[in-house]
Amino acid sequence: MRQGEKSLREQWTHVIDVAPTILDVADLPEPDLVEGVEQIPMAGVSFADTFKDADAKSKHTTQYFELGGNRGIYHDGWLARVVHFPLWEDTKVFNTLQNDKWELFDTTKDWALANDLAAKNPEKLKEMQELFDEEAEKYHVYPIDDRSLERMNAETAGRPDALFGKKSLTLYAGAQGIPENSFLNIKNRSFDINAIIHTDDVANTNGVIIAQGGNFAGWSLYVKDGKPIFEYNWLSYEYTKVSSDVPLKEGENEITVKFRYDEDGKGGEGNINGLGKGGHAYLYVNGKLAAEKLIPNTIAVMFSLDDGVGVGEDEGGAVSKDYKAPFVFNQEIESVTTALVE
Numbered sequence: 523m524r525q526g527e528k529s530l531r532e533q534w535t536h537v538i539d540v541a542p543t544i545l546d547v548a549d550l551p552e553p554d555l556v557e558g559v560e561q562i563p564m565a566g567v568s569f570a571d572t573f574k575d576a577d578a579k580s581k582h583t584t585q586y587f588e589l590g591g592n593r594g595i596y597h598d599g600w601l602a603r604v605v606h607f608p609l610w611e612d613t614k615v616f617n618t619l620q621n622d623k624w625e626l627f628d629t630t631k632d633w634a635l636a637n638d639l640a641a642k643n644p645e646k647l648k649e650m651q652e653l654f655d656e657e658a659e660k661y662h663v664y665p666i667d668d669r670s671l672e673r674m675n676a677e678t679a680g681r682p683d684a685l686f687g688k689k690s691l692t693l694y695a696g697a698q699g700i701p702e703n704s705f706l707n708i709k710n711r712s713f714d715i716n717a718i719i720h721t722d723d724v725a726n727t728n729g730v731i732i733a734q735g736g737n738f739a740g741w742s743l744y745v746k747d748g749k750p751i752f753e754y755n756w757l758s759y760e761y762t763k764v765s766s767d768v769p770l771k772e773g774e775n776e777i778t779v780k781f782r783y784d785e786d787g788k789g790g791e792g793n794i795n796g797l798g799k800g801g802h803a804y805l806y807v808n809g810k811l812a813a814e815k816l817i818p819n820t821i822a823v824m825f826s827l828d829d830g831v832g833v834g835e836d837e838g839g840a841v842s843k844d845y846k847a848p849f850v851f852n853q854e855i856e857s858v859t860t861a862l863v864e
Contacts, residue, residue, distance in 0.1 A: 592666030
């Protein structure tokens with residue numbers, strides 16, 4: 523194979539090699555500090571030399587993997603792995619971390635991982651397991667938390683989040699792209715949302731005041747043709763709208779949503795181990811009850827991995843089918859306060 527030839531490269535690389543490669547090509551140093559925060563050294567290595575030399579030796583020879591207890595280790599063509607959560611099997615056969623079955627493959631001859639060599643080559647498997655332990659200690663993989671859904675919800679997992687201990691949060695116009703763990707955790711509990719807005723054209727007032735999540739799951743407080751609406755999207759399967767027939771007034775308006783979680787009830791069909799229950803939502807416009815409705819199911823663990831919270835728009839996927847994102851609010855938002863209710 524000629525150097526510089528336009529062809530596929532066969533060196534083993536990993537996604538963590540991309541950043542070091544870009545810095546290498548740009549002749550830039552790896553940053554030691556970012557906005558005053560000391561950085562952990564990058565784990566990857568540059569593969570820029572393969573751009574000109576198709577036969578360049580691979581620099582990335584060892585790589586660990588771990589996700590929710592599923593784990594593996596690659597080294598010089600060998601791969602040892604554990605499928606800790608085989609979703610295609612009955613949950614009753616799931617192993618503990620201590621009793622997991624390791625598999626061994628020679629990827630230089632078996633890229634499809636069809637031939638498990640663990641029984642035939644126990645010495646190599648032990649070597650790979652010990653190497654995984656070394657890498658896991660080095661890169662802070664241990665201790666392994668193999669909880670799946672519970673880990674998504676900081677409160678359920680027992681993990682502090684950015685607003686740990688706070689009971690209310692006030693946001694203002696322009697607050698957008700807020701990650702779920704940087705917003706109040708309103709899942710599996712009662713909460714209030716209070717928005718102060720101003721309009722000088724009631725009939726043509728439209729847009730999202732505040733929304734969380736996206737088209738797969740979330741909630742949105744918005745206005746259409748001068749009338750407020752609170753909508754809850756449960757897994758894009760169940761959409762519940764609490765719509766006011768009472769329009770806004772010219773000038774300042776206060777819109778309040780009071781959601782009362784049904785802690786004592788059994789919840790709807792989305793109920794998971796006592797979580798994700800329903801509750802009643804009450805919509806108030808300028809102090810008067812304008813609408814109320816039962817929301818049968820609520821999100822128990824996570825609204826979205828990438829669609830966060832936005833004031834004045836619904837960024838990403840639209841929570842509601844009644845508008846197209848971002849559905850920017852076309853009047854003035856003074857403030858939006860979200861509060862947990864005991």
